[in-house]
Amino acid sequence: xxxxxxxxxxxxxxxxxxxxxxxxxxxxxxxxxxxxxxxxxxxxxxxxxxxxxxxxxxxxxxxxxxxxxxxxxxxxxxxxxxxxxxxxxxxxxxxxxxxxxxxxxxxxxxxxxxxxxxxxxxxxxxxxxxxxxxxxxxxxxxxxxxxxxxxxxxxxxxxxxxxxxxxxxxxxxxxxxxxxxxxxxxxxxxxxxxxxxxxxxxxxxxxxxxxxxxx
Numbered sequence: 001x002x003x004x005x006x007x008x009x010x011x012x013x014x015x016x017x018x019x020x021x022x023x024x025x026x027x028x029x030x031x032x033x034x035x036x037x038x039x040x041x042x043x044x045x046x047x048x049x050x051x052x053x054x055x056x057x058x059x060x061x062x063x064x065x066x067x068x069x070x071x072x073x074x075x076x077x078x079x080x081x082x083x084x085x086x087x088x089x090x091x092x093x094x095x096x097x098x099x100x101x102x103x104x105x106x107x108x109x110x111x112x113x114x115x116x117x118x119x120x121x122x123x124x125x126x127x128x129x130x131x132x133x134x135x136x137x138x139x140x141x142x143x144x145x146x147x148x149x150x151x152x153x154x155x156x157x158x159x160x161x162x163x164x165x166x167x168x169x170x171x172x173x174x175x176x177x178x179x180x181x182x183x184x185x186x187x188x189x190x191x192x193x194x195x196x197x198x199x200x201x202x203x204x205x206x207x208x209x210x211x212x213x214x215x
Contacts, residue, residue: 001161001208009184009210010036016069018046018147020105020176021059028169029058030153030186032212038065046070048147050101050172052082066090072145074098097125100142102175107144109178114143150180154203157187158194161208162201170202177203186212 023029053060
């Protein structure tokens with residue numbers, strides 16, 4: 001793990017990159033990294049996150065600035081700008097049922113090719129996907145999701161990069177930290193090694209590539 005400034009971290013992300021962004025309903029969203037993505041005008045991003053947030057908040061700022069070309073998410077219903085961009089064919093959108101979304105990312109982090117799920121069988125979700133029968137029941141093969149970069153926000157990070165989370169930040173941040181080539185982390189507090197008890201570590205340091213310094 002290397003400690004860097006937010007400017008240095010975002011400068012490493014090229015235009016056209018695939019980027020996972022953690023957070024759920026505003027909790028655990030790496031706002032400083034998103035602000036810097038906007039400031040450095042990183043465009044043509046393939047964004048993977050739970051939802052499109054709302055204008056001016058979280059990943060919504062990327063839609064405000066027109067920096068997203070593809071979105072993989074569970075819904076975009078709270079962001080009219082993202083909806084307009086989808087309807088205007090300015091962005092490609094893949095909507096994924098939330099449980100399937102989580103499991104596809106988890107599969108990506110575990111080195112699996114995908115998961116089998118009954119969700120979507122017999123619906124539009126099944127179009128173009130392999131259907132596999134197990135014990136007489138049909139399942140869809142949903143392929144794993146990985147990204148070049150995961151942007152993660154933790155509650156505590158220690159000097160080695162061990163992380164803990166609070167509240168709904170734990171919904172997506174830990175699995176996204178497993179499913180990207182490069183993991184960049186912001187934290188509410190950066191503490192000495194030992195403050196986070198070993199059995200309280202959720203994301204272990206070897207998964208973290210860069211920690212954004214505070215202050």
